[in-house]
Amino acid sequence: LFAAALAVLLASAVTAQNSEIQNPNSVTSTSVTGTDAPTGLFTEIVQVRVINVDVFVTDRSGQSVAGLSRDDFELRVDGRSVPISNFYSEMGGTQWTTSKSTELLADSTFRSVEEVQADPAHRTHVVILIDHTRLHANNRKRTLAALREAIEGLGPEDLVAVVGLEGSLIFYSDFLYDRQALDRLLDKMSRVSVQSSGIGELERRRIFGDLAHGQSGGILGRTSDTNSDAVMSRIRAYAAQEFARSRVSLREIERVVTTLAGVQGRKAVLYVGEGIPTRPGEGLFVEWRNRFGGGDAYTEFGIRRVDFNTDYTRAVGRFDLTTAINRLAASANHAGVTLYSVDAEGDHGGEIRSALTVQGATSEAISVIDENFRAPLESASKATGGRMLRSSGKLLEQLDVLMRDFDTFYSLGFNAGPDWQPGSEHKISVKTKGKGLRVRYRKEVRLPKPDEREASATVAALIYQTINNPLELRATPSARIPREDGTVTVPVILEVPVKNLGFIPQGDNQAASLTFYVSIKNEDGDAGRVQKIPFHVAIPEAHMEAALADSVHYPLPLVLRPGDQQAAIGIRDNVNGTFSAVRIDVSEFSQF
Helix, strand or coil, X not given: CHHHHHHHHHHHCCCCCCCEECCCCCCXXXXXXXXXXXXXXXXXXXXXXXXXXXEEEECCCCCECCCCCHHHEEEEECCEECCCCEEEEEECCCCCCCCCHHHHHHCXXXXXXXXXXXXHHHCEEEEEEEEHHHCCHHHXXXXXXHHHHXXXXXXXXCEEEEEEECCCEEECCCCXXXXXXXXXXXXXXXXXXCCCCHHHHHHHHHHHXXXXXXXXXXXXXCCCCCCHHHHHHHHHHHHHHHHHHHHHHHHHHHHHHHHCCCCCCEEEEEEEECCXXXXXXXXXXXXXXXXXXXXXXXXXXXXXECCHHHHHHHHHHHCCCHHHHHHHHHHHHHCCEEEEEEECCCCCCHHHHHHHHHHCCCHHHHHHHHHHHHHHHHHHHHHXXXXXXXXXCCHHHHHHHHHHCCCXXXXXXXXXXXXXXXXXXXXXXXXXXXXXXXXXXXXXXXXXCCCHHHHHHHHHHHHHCCCCCCCCCEEEECCCEEXXXXXXXXXXXXEEEHHHCCCEEECCEEEEEEEXXXXXXXXXXXXXXXXXXXXXXXXXXXXXXXXXCCEEEEEEEEEECCCCCEEEEEEEECCCCCEEEEEEECHHHCCX
C-alpha cells in the first residue's frame, strides 16, 4: 500500500521536462520526465578533488625499487612544488626488507595486498589491443605465444580484456578474471587471418630496388637518370598510402584508450603490432636524396635547379604524424591510462638490409626506417609512464618485467588547486632523491568536466561490463512497442532503494537529486553518445521512515534500432556522490 503511495508521491514531485534518450546512430528519440533542482538546492555539496599519479621506480638495471616513502619523492605541478596529500605503494604483495620497511608498514597509508584485492579501485585493468593489420603471421604467432605465458604472472585480482583491429575495432571480450578463457582467446587470435602491411612493404622494397640502380654519391651526388622523378612520385604515393593507414591505427588506439576513462582503478593498454612510422616513407626519401638529390638535375624537359631541402621538408611535412602521436599520449593521460607497446617486428630495416646491401643501399636509410617505426609508440608510451618492448629472443623476459608494473608501483596524490577549471590540463614532474634511480610517470593530468567521469563510466560498463553498483540499481525492460519509422520503444523500469540514497532537508521534505546516464551499443559494437537525465525526489518528512523500506521507480523508454545489442544505464547520487551502473541485453527487443 505504501509503495503505491510512494509512487504517486514521487510522480507528483516531478514536473514535465523534455530530455532526449536515443541511440546516437538513430534519427529517433523519445521524451522522458524530470525536473531541475530548485534554485540553491544541492549547491553546498563540495567535492574534494584529489589527483593520483602512478610512479614506477627502477634502478639502472631496470629492477623495481621498493622501500621508498613519500619523503623520497618531489612532485611538481605546472612547475611548482606541491605537497603529496596521499601516498600509496605496492610492491608485488611482499613485505619490504629494506631499512625503511618498518617505517612504511607503520604508515597508515600502506595497504596490504589483501586490502587491494578487496578494493576494485586498486585493481589493474589491462586491455590487450592486437593490431592485426600490422602483424605478419609469424610475428603474430610468436608474440602472442610469449604474451600468453607472461600474463600468468598477473595477480588474481587483475582483469584483462582483448580488443582487435581488423580494419575496424572488435571488442573480443569483457574484462576477464578467467586466465584459461583468456589463454584460449589469445591462442585463437594468433591464428587470425587478416591482410597486414605486406602489400605496402612489397612496394617499399620495389622502390628500394629501383633506387639501388641510381648513382650513389651522397647528398652531393648527381645523376642523369631520367627516372628519378618517377621514383620520387612512387615514393610520395607510398608515403601517402602509409600515412593514411597509420592515421587509422593511431585513431583506433586512441579510441580504445578513451573507452577506459570511466574505469575505476589502474588502467593500461598493451598495443601489439609492428610499429607505426612517424614520417611514412622517410627512409625512401633519404635514399632518393643520397642517390639523386643535390645540384642540377637533368630531366627530359632540360636542366632545372632542385632545392632539395625545401622539396624534402615539404614532402615529409605533409606526412608527419607527430601531432596525432602527441594527441594519443594526451588522450591516454586524460583517461588515466598507461600505454605499453610491443613492437613485434623489432628490426624493420632487416629485410631491406639483407636484400639490398649487395646493391649498395645506404645504412642511413635503413637506420631511418628502423627508428621511424619505433619512435611513435615509444614516445607515446613514455609520456604516459609506460614503456615499449622490441621483439627479440628476450621478449618473454621483457614481458615479465612489464607485468611487474601492474603490481609494483607508487601512487602520489595531491589536491587540485582551487583555481583549476574543469577540463584544464596540467604538467607533471616527479623526481626521487635517491641516486641512480629512474622514474616513469604520466607527464600530464586533466581535471574532468562536469558529468564527464560518469558518462565515461557508463560507456565502460557498456563495453567492458565494469559493473559497480553500490546503489543497487535495477533495470527491468518490458515488451517492445513498434514505431512507424522502423524502430521500437522498449520501456525500462529503473529502481533504486530509498535507503541507499542521500537526502538533504528541503522545507517539510527530504530531497534527493539523481542523474541518469544512458548509452546503447549497436550491432557493430559501437557505443552511442551518452544521454543525461536529471531526476529529483521529494519525500515528506512524515513519510520518510516508511519510505526507507521502499524504492524509487523511474520509467525510461529506450528507442532501439534493428541490431542494437546492449544498453548501459548509470546513476549518480548528487548528494553523496555515489555512482552505479548496470548493463542490460536488449538484442531480443531489437530483432525484427
